[in-house]
Amino acid sequence: MNKGTLLTVLMFCVITVNAQKLKKAKVSFVPVDTGWAANSVNTVIFRKNSLVTFGDTQFISFYDKDRYVVLGKRKLGTQKWELKKTPYQGNTADAHNTISMMVDGEGYLHLSWDHHNNPLRYARGLYPGSLQLTEKLPMTGKVEGKVSYPEFYKLQNGNLLFFYRDGGSGQGNLVINHYNTATKTWTQLHSNLIDGEGQRNAYWQACTDTKGTIHISWVWRESPDVASNHDLCYARSKDGGKTWEKSTGEKYILPITAATAEITCAIPQKSELIxxxxxxxxxxGNPYIATYWREQNTSFPQYHLVYNAGANWHTQNLLFRSTPFSLSGAGSKSIPIARPQIIAKERGSKLAAAIIFRDEERGNKASIAINKNLQKQKWIIKDLSEHTLGSWEPSYDTELWKNKGRLHLFIQNVVQVDAEGISNTAPQMVEVLEWQPDF
Structure with missing residues (x-):
């Protein structure tokens, strides 16, 4: 049996098992309201966050049909949302211009929206739990003229971090600001944590863990062309983002550059690396990174898990896809699979992980691949939704998962046309998919 036939047989076996297990998945959907769906701006993966829980209250944000930012909140366990249409609009024709939010340790909502190489747009709630926002505010007043990819992260003490790119694709730097809840002020920790040296930029993903460590990983891009993505790198901070080190504990001399970055997985350009x-x-504190790329001498981009269990980096190729596609060019693209989300936990002496994704091969549903013991490469796939979600990518309530182990996904059927195109898709219902993981 050749390699291609073997992979096909293995994939068939996995999917057959999944069909039997799908009926057991305890999934519920909580409707919110209709929102903009003519591209993927409400559902891109780099929303940090689309949903966020503070105490027993969950907050949500999205663009409506008229491009206005809508905020909402509800008590967990209920289906009744309090919604508020803000006075703020975004350029929803560009799927980069998403909304990100977080709630600080005192219950104030912080919001940033509508960025793709343009001045900072930031506001916060008037009082704890408020959906009414301030006027647009500066943060530090430093390098706030060319902002992209705003992301909030919450620290263990309730303070916040704000990540964004200063500069353009292929030549940008990573900025990190810190918010102090006691003084209600922002300071800049780094104007250039990861230096593209005018030749490249880092496209990152990050998280904070329950011990307070900040983890960040990234790929380098050499030009605006996504095909120039290469290598997966890593850094962490144990002091709130002030100093950074490699997974070995070796201190970085800042800023981090291509020459000094720890490479967790060497991946060449033109590998369909997203x-x-x-x-x-x-x-x-074990870090897990989910992504996809096409390995050398293979035809299909596959989802991969890269993780460190204490001493070394490991990579698992999920190997279930059988459809080729190619990444090239600039702008938001129409891609047959979503960028993946990763959740993980310890199960006694074992490490378990789950990758949340969408794939045309499975009807563009919200799907999840689960491995209950990473010492074995045994992934079981389930569909969490039964209807198509078009070009949806998963974003979830990171605080609810981190603190309670409950998975809530932002769900909407959207259509992304290649190269920042706009579809004729009518407004679609925004929902929260609730699932109690069984791994």
């Missing part, structure tokens, strides 16, 4: 995916760190 950027801006996801990472997670479990209670022990």
């Amino acid at each position: 950027n801006q995916t996801s990472m997670f760190a479990d209670a022990a």
